[in-house]
Amino acid sequence: MKKVYTSSDNILIGFLKGILEDQNIHILVKNEMLLGAVGEIPPIEVWPEIWVMEDRDETIAKTLIEQAVSPVKWQREWQCPSCGEWIESQFSECWKCNSSRPQNC
Ligand SMILES: [Zn+2]
Incomplete structure (x- = not known):
């Protein structure tokens, strides 16, 4: 075992x-x-x-x-560091302000 x-x-x-x-x-x-x-x-x-x-x-x-x-x-969402928007995990950029996803998310 x-x-x-x-x-x-x-x-x-x-x-x-x-x-x-x-x-x-x-x-x-x-x-x-x-x-x-x-x-x-x-x-x-x-x-x-x-x-x-x-x-x-x-x-x-x-x-x-x-x-x-x-x-x-x-599948966890990540929060945009620039505008604070919550983004679904499959996106690597914020749809609202185009900031890139931070490395630590
Ligand atoms: Zn943003």
């Missing part, structure tokens, strides 16, 4: 579990039942963990998780 992901976000863990199970990857979620109420941050040692049952599934599972997690960051 290999641990492929851990997060304090129980909803994210559930989401990833569904993705991996859809690909017929046998997984085990540890610490899932130890979480408290919604919104409560558990201590780090009881964060839910996703494990793959077969070591050979480790790479594909990590790739699937990476693909599933990264769009969430990518």
